[in-house]
């Protein structure tokens with residue numbers, strides 16, 4: 131009976147396949163005949179250029195004043211290239227075809243897979259295993275037989291794409307791809323051929339959209355001059371994606387394309403739209419302007435023809451499995467060996483709990499990787515191992531692809547903290563301030579005056595490693611991980627990073643140490659917070675040291691500041707900052723030895739590690755303390771800066787003293803933006819001297835400082851002229867007052 135049923139199913143399947151193939155042949159024939167007939171269609175006698183059918187079909191959109199007859203004709207004459215007929219390309223193509231875009235080219239190398247069907251709405255169960263472009267063609271043509279659809283089941287690479295662009299005169303290119311190599315390829319080809327590029331992306335519950343190379347707006351390279359490290363890019367296969375998210379972005383890509391084609395104002399160029407599906411909100415952020423020194427669209431472009439993009443990006447032009455090899459000596463075992471492990475072995479499955487729930491192997495313990503690196507499960511690991519009946523001989527880590535399990539082992543083997551030799555650190559406690567947990571490192575005698583160290587961006591408490599042991603000899607030192615950084619809580623809400631919230635939490639944190647006052651030393655972002663804090667809490671702050679950071683009112687005016695530009699990153703906020711983490715971290719911390727660089731990369735390795743830092747910059751730089759220079763900073767202030775800091779000008783640091791009752795400026799020769807890490811000995815000598823010093827500081831910079839500034843002018847080319855001008859002006863003032 132069972133056998134009969136099986137053969138009946140097989141027979142039916144075979145018949146359906148044959149019928150389908152006949153159907154497809156007939157559809158093809160029909161299409162061809164219709165295409166031939168296209169030009170001869172009944173023209174509407176009152177509407178030159180559109181057939182009667184077209185007038186009726188598009189009547190609802192032609193009634194929209196922005197489109198009208200003219201717009202419809204533009205759409206009809208237009209030619210659009212869509213690369214990637216997946217989550218974004220499907221909805222985009224659907225709306226463009228329905229809207230009557232005259233010629234649409236579909237490019238995709240892939241075949242329909244069952245995992246595509248929840249979001250790639252042009253494909254169906256029937257088309258499983260067939261080229262995506264074929265199933266897309268069938269559906270699009272059934273919706274609109276008036277338009278011409280060209281398809282190609284190939285990889286878009288430098289050669290194939292150039293051929294397409296030369297043969298077909300495109301008006302717009304729409305990026306529906308899912309990998310970095312293809313993004314750069316599409317960008318470059320669009321710049322070289324002067325075509326706008328409508329770019330979208332979607333992952334999990336977030337989507338992003340922008341238009342590149344349009345009306346003198348920036349191109350992808352203006353914003354991302356170098357590709358992210360391959361291992362930091364997450365794809366839908368790993369991160370997951372909710373169908374309507376790419377659906378929304380794809381539809382909006384079609385909308386932007388229609389706006390460009392019909393010359394409607396308000397195209398999303400120079401702006402990035404971020405869609406947060408979890409809160410149903412859209413956010414528009416301004417992007418950095420077109421860069422004069424962009425490699426492809428700048429004034430003197432280095433790239434004049436297409437290159438090998440897989441080589442340039444170090445990754446393939448697809449987003450399929452990317453295997454990581456973190457450690458060459460890592461021990462791997464086969465599935466068979468895994469199934470035969472003895473009872474002295476423990477297996478931790480480090481996949482997210484949701485994935486573990488899909489399916490799990492017996493005798494495994496779920497210990498999500500994200501929790502491991504958050505230090506949340508270290509106790510649990512110990513507990514599990516302790517409670518194991520027999521003695522544990524081996525511990526195995528398991529995940530889907532072998533990447534997170536390697537990362538977990540690496541993390542557990544080499545915790546960040548053991549990197550610091552011979553440092554006197556008491557403990558790594560957490561403090562519950564108001565509603566958040568702050569992680570900090572404490573050293574020195576608790577009865578000594580408290581020095582609070584606030585790190586900068588992108589940094590965490592470890593940035594003060596050279597100062598902690600030295601300060602600990604005379605002070606009680608506390609180096610905190612600011613909210614959103616390191617091991618402190620990382621709320622993702624922007625409102626959690628409002629300056630009043632941050633200051634209140636800081637005040638509470640200080641009071642938990644049982645002291646009424648302290649010295650605050652801040653670097654970069656930490657110093658920016660320090661300025662606000664000292665201004666508002668003069669009774670709590672005995673002295674304030676601002677390292678590499680001008681007064682906030684000056685900071686507000688520095689439009690070319692790299693920190694602010696960082697917030698303007700596209701594919702921002704967090705996802706792409708994360709993709710770029712290796713680059714950003716290595717760029718900022720060129721002075722660090724390799725093992726420390728690794729520690730930093732850990733600390734900024736996840737999306738959540740970027741939400742806080744970026745939110746600070748979204749809120750802080752736009753808060754002026756007080757316009758009124760008659761309300762100066764009461765707290766004694768020491769400004770320390772490197773003579774070669776390319777992010778903070780000497781001029782801005784000197785000008786900051788205008789806002790202070792008592793201020794002193796110290797310059798560390800040949801140091802950049804991280805003087806406390808680059809020149810620790812000189813920095814420590816200056817810092818200790820300033821912190822010990824009791825007498826009142828003068829308001830004006832000293833003569834020695836002027837000389838140093840003049841000497842530094844040649845090395846701070848960017849601000850050279852303004853520094854020089856300011857030095858002359860200030861010299862006159864000092865001469866008069868001395």
Ligand SMILES: Nc1ncnc2c1ncn2[C@@H]1O[C@H](COP(=O)(O)OP(=O)(O)OP(=O)(O)O)[C@@H](O)[C@H]1O
Pocket residue numbers: 213214215216217218237238239240245246250262284285286287306307308309312365366367447448449
């Ligand atoms: N260089 C390229 N040439 C042609 N098609 C490309 C190229 N790069 C990416 N694509 C296509 O872009 C589409 C992107 O679709 P999407 O992001 O929804 O993911 P997917 O690859 O279909 O599925 P998943 O990521 O879940 O495996 C895919 O169909 C892919 O084949």
Ligand SMILES: [Zn+2]
Pocket residue numbers: 348349350351352353420421424425426427428
């Ligand atoms: Zn550019």
